Amino acid sequence: xxxxxxxxxxxxxxxxxxxxxxxxxxxxxxxxxxxxxxxxxxxxxxxxxxxxxxxxxxxxxxxxxxxxxxxxxxxxxxxxxxxxxxxxxxxxxxxxxxxxxxxxxxxxxxxxxxxxxxxxxxxxxxxxxxxxxxxxxxxxxxxxxxxxxxxxxxxxxxxxxxxxxxxxxxxxxxxxxxxxxxxxxxxxxxxxxxxxxxxxxxxxxxxxxxxxxxxxxxxxxxxxxxxxxxxxxxxxxxxxxxxxxxxxxxxxxxxxxxxxxxxxxxxxxxxxxxxxxxxxxxxxxxxxxxxxxxxxxxxxxxxxxxxxxxxxxxxxxxxxxxxxxxxxxxxxxxxxxxxxxxxxxxxxxxxxxxxxxxxxxxxxxxxxxxxxxxxxxxxxxxxxxxxxxxxxxxxxxxxxxxxxxxxxxxxxxxxxxxxxxxxxxxxxxxxxxxxxxxxxxxxxxxxxxxxxxxxxxxxxxxxxxxxxxxxxxxxxxxxxxxxxxxxxxxxxxxxxxxxxxxxxxxxxxxxxxxxxxxxxxxxxxxxxxxxxxxxxxxxxxxxxxxxxxxxxxxxxxxxxxxxxxxxxxxxxxxxxxxxxxxxxxxxxxxxxxxxxxxxxxxxxxxxxxxxxxxxxxxxxxxxxxxxxxxxxxxxxxxxxxxxxxxxxxxxxxxxxxxxxxxxx
Amino acid sequence: xxxxxxxxxxxxxxxxxxxxxxxxxxxxxxxxxxxxxxxxxxxxxxxxxxxxxxxxxxxxxxxxxxxxxxxxxxxxxxxxxxxxxxxxxxxxxxxxxxxxxxxxxxxxxxxxxxxxxxxxxxxxxxxxxxxxxxxxxxxxxxxxxxxxxxxxxxxxxxxxxxxxxxxxxxxxxx
Numbered sequence: 001x002x003x004x005x006x007x008x009x010x011x012x013x014x015x016x017x018x019x020x021x022x023x024x025x026x027x028x029x030x031x032x033x034x035x036x037x038x039x040x041x042x043x044x045x046x047x048x049x050x051x052x053x054x055x056x057x058x059x060x061x062x063x064x065x066x067x068x069x070x071x072x073x074x075x076x077x078x079x080x081x082x083x084x085x086x087x088x089x090x091x092x093x094x095x096x097x098x099x100x101x102x103x104x105x106x107x108x109x110x111x112x113x114x115x116x117x118x119x120x121x122x123x124x125x126x127x128x129x130x131x132x133x134x135x136x137x138x139x140x141x142x143x144x145x146x147x148x149x150x151x152x153x154x155x156x157x158x159x160x161x162x163x164x165x166x167x168x169x170x171x172x173x174x175x176x177x178x179x180x181x182x183x184x185x186x187x188x189x190x191x192x193x194x195x196x197x198x199x200x201x202x203x204x205x206x207x208x209x210x211x212x213x214x215x216x217x218x219x220x221x222x223x224x225x226x227x228x229x230x231x232x233x234x235x236x237x238x239x240x241x242x243x244x245x246x247x248x249x250x251x252x253x254x255x256x257x258x259x260x261x262x263x264x265x266x267x268x269x270x271x272x273x274x275x276x277x278x279x280x281x282x283x284x285x286x287x288x289x290x291x292x293x294x295x296x297x298x299x300x301x302x303x304x305x306x307x308x309x310x311x312x313x314x315x316x317x318x319x320x321x322x323x324x325x326x327x328x329x330x331x332x333x334x335x336x337x338x339x340x341x342x343x344x345x346x347x348x349x350x351x352x353x354x355x356x357x358x359x360x361x362x363x364x365x366x367x368x369x370x371x372x373x374x375x376x377x378x379x380x381x382x383x384x385x386x387x388x389x390x391x392x393x394x395x396x397x398x399x400x401x402x403x404x405x406x407x408x409x410x411x412x413x414x415x416x417x418x419x420x421x422x423x424x425x426x427x428x429x430x431x432x433x434x435x436x437x438x439x440x441x442x443x444x445x446x447x448x449x450x451x452x453x454x455x456x457x458x459x460x461x462x463x464x465x466x467x468x469x470x471x472x473x474x475x476x477x478x479x480x481x482x483x484x485x486x487x488x489x490x491x492x493x494x495x496x497x498x499x500x501x502x503x504x505x506x507x508x509x510x511x512x513x514x515x516x517x518x519x520x521x522x523x524x525x526x527x528x529x530x531x532x533x534x535x536x537x538x539x540x541x542x543x544x545x546x547x548x549x550x551x552x553x554x555x556x557x558x559x560x561x562x563x564x565x566x567x568x569x570x571x572x573x574x575x576x577x578x579x580x581x582x583x584x585x586x587x588x589x590x591x592x593x594x595x596x597x598x599x600x601x602x603x604x605x606x607x608x609x610x611x612x613x614x615x616x617x618x619x620x621x622x623x624x625x626x627x628x629x630x631x632x633x634x635x636x637x638x639x640x641x642x643x644x645x646x647x648x649x650x651x652x653x654x655x656x657x658x659x660x661x662x663x664x
Numbered sequence: 665x666x667x668x669x670x671x672x673x674x675x676x677x678x679x680x681x682x683x684x685x686x687x688x689x690x691x692x693x694x695x696x697x698x699x700x701x702x703x704x705x706x707x708x709x710x711x712x713x714x715x716x717x718x719x720x721x722x723x724x725x726x727x728x729x730x731x732x733x734x735x736x737x738x739x740x741x742x743x744x745x746x747x748x749x750x751x752x753x754x755x756x757x758x759x760x761x762x763x764x765x766x767x768x769x770x771x772x773x774x775x776x777x778x779x780x781x782x783x784x785x786x787x788x789x790x791x792x793x794x795x796x797x798x799x800x801x802x803x804x805x806x807x808x809x810x811x812x813x814x815x816x817x818x819x820x821x822x823x824x825x826x827x828x829x830x831x832x833x834x835x836x837x838x
Contacts, residue, residue: 156740273669277672280672281672284676291683311687312684312687315680315683315684315687318680319680322676323673323676323677323680326672326673326676327673329669329672329673330669330670330672330673333666333669334666334669370679373682373683373686374682376686377682377685377686527790528790529765529789529790529791531738531765536736536738536764536765536791538790538791538795558795560791560794560801560802561801566801567801587795587796588790588792588795588796597790597792
């Protein structure tokens with residue numbers, strides 16, 4: 001029954017998406033009022049139905065209902081409960097259902113709460129949102145039905161990819177999805193505004209919290225994903241430029257640019273077409289990511305079920321939405337006046353510059369990710385990796401960090417560079433001091449060196465907007481910006497330290513053997529077999545000692561799962577305030593002179609590596625502060641207008657007349 | 665309409681064209697195993713239960729090609745493959761087993777319940793052999809020729825439709 005109910009809810013939601021699409025379109029043409037009036041409720045009920053459908057699938061996974069094909073192929077009765085739940089979205093169909101549930105939820109929220117937009121723009125927006133939802137519902141129902149029954153219930157499930165049996169995977173995909181889908185709302189809003197030619201600061205104010213929220217979730221998702229890959233895959237790196245990683249980075253880059261550009265539009269009524277273009281681009285990147293990950297066009301270390309039929313479906317959706325949006329953009333963009341003017345040396349000028357740099361980095365990542373697809377047309381198989389991505393993105397990241405440091409110090413519209421002379425000199429001397437110090441104590445590669453210098457300068461620069469202000473009176477949104485920019489400095493410091501100072505040791509060690517890694521002494525005590533609920537493993541007991549300090553026990557494992565059979569490496573991490581010790585146990589490597597087995601042991605000492613993720617969290621937290629700040633301002637304004645209206649009504653009542661129209 | 669606003673559309677159409685073309689191209693999904701044509705590493709394992717011999721590299725040398733089956737009594741797919749191993753034995757294939765991280769009484773119980781197709785069973789208490797020949801889990805089955813070379817690796821349980829294929833691989837290895 002559960003499967004049928006979930007399936008039916010999905011079909012009903014689809015029908016409502018059609019209604020929302022048609023009703024919204026009619027709203028543009030003063031069509032049938034009754035149908036137009038139904039669009040908002042249609043979106044809200046649709047949100048309820050799609051969520052219900054997802055919850056039912058979650059329940060089917062929780063009770064391991066093996067009569068459902070998806071559960072049987074992705075779960076197992078002996079799997080730990082939490083991973084039964086996360087298994088719901090650890091596969092193509094379930095994750096697509098989660099995707100449409102979030103899409104419908106955000107559509108419902110928009111329809112239910114947003115009252116500031118002109119009615120026509122809202123109609124167009126809801127129509128586009130319905131259209132987008134319809135495509136994904138069709139995708140689910142026609143090509144990846146999560147509720148398909150097996151003719152005969154399976155006796156046992158075939159398990160879940162062990163790499164996905166991890167708490168990191170419980171949070172990482174849903175957060176990213178909320179981010180991706182939040183961008184769909186920004187996309188619909190942009191299309192709505194473009195169709196009705198209402199690209200105004202008010203529209204930007206409506207769109208800003210959606211972009212901010214989507215961006216916060218993307219930031220958090222990428223940070224969590226990076227940390228997950230770091231400790232779970234056991235290769236000691238935190239970013240690999242893998243197509244699947246890039247698929248989440250590209251929308252983030254576009255959303256970061258959009259976030260800044262929408263703020264300029266809201267505050268200064270400038271950058272109208274650019275903001276619309278970024279809105280289309282950000283959602284395009286979300287969809288492109290989905291396409292790359294699920295179509296099998298690109299092979300990645302992430303083992304996703306890939307299928308050309310599904311790939312064609314997503315490509316068709318891409319063509320419909322992105323192609324359609326770009327056609328409308330080409331037709332309408334010329335009719336949108338560019339808005340207010342500003343000079344190059346102004347806050348807007350700095351933001352535009354960084355927007356362009358972010359877009360350039362996006363282009364670099366996009367090109368590197370798609371390059372193998374293009375060359376394969378000529379039967380050339382290449383893989384593009386860090387040697388391309390690192391320097392190519394650095395070319396644009398370096399000027400971006402420079403402008404990012406001084407941009408917030410500039411005034412809106414027009415400013416004299418001489419006014420911030422002192423700050424620029426201060427920051428430059430900080431950067432040069434750091435370069436000199438680091439280069440004096442050791443020679444490092446140019447990129448990490450620059451990274452350390454910029455991190456220091458940017459850290460100070462991000463605090464400068466607070467200088468000379470009464471801290472209790474600084475708006476929350478400004479705190480958000482300060483926090484996010486400081487987070488960038490912290491993350492940059494972590495990345496640069498990790499690549500400049502990491503020491504690594506790969507050795508074959510027998511019990512009792514010692515190795516030296518950085519300031520640490522590592523002693524292998526023993527290697528023993530152990531067993532878990534659905535895996536067996538060998539576990540090494542390692543004592544790590546730093547200087548004269550106490551030894552700390554590390555227990556890395558090499559696990560073998562048997563449903564399905566797969567080997568994974570459980571690294572052991574020791575976190576201190578100034579870095580992480582990272583240990584991985586590998587295969588047995590022969591025997592030593594006394595006939596005792598020797599084990600491959602790989603240990604890294606990574607100074608300040610954790611700052612990468614602390615920085616990521618600070619950036620996301622800065623975004624949250626910004627949202628809170630904007631909401632505070634909105635609420636205050638609303639209560640001020642309300643009080644004003646009340647006073648006018650009171651005055652009118654006293655005068656014995658009727659109240660004038662309330663000003664909104 | 666200004667031409668500059670058409671650039672994004674043109675770029676997108678180019679991408680969609682290439683991606684669409686790629687989707688229609690057949691994909692080569694076969695990843696040849698790393699273990700094929702490599703020599704079986706030298707090993708000698710204690711018997712996994714009393715009354716049956718253990719297993720070593722020497723047991724594979726000479727005679728006909730043999731199967732090396734890595735399994736465990738605690739492994740659910742190993743139950744599923746038991747009847748198919750039995751069929752292979754009836755076809756005259758010599759199967760040497762390696763029980764991974766197992767206890768003698770559990771091995772005995774498993775064989776009593778699901779049949780014993782093995783001529784020898786070695787005890788791999790610390791997954792020593794398993795790791796050395798690159799097995800990613802249990803069960804896994806290897807075709808070993810008379811010179812002690814690994815000729816084929818079968819990952820996962822042996823199903824009914826794999827029996828013929830394994831017989832062919834054994835034939836090829838002769």
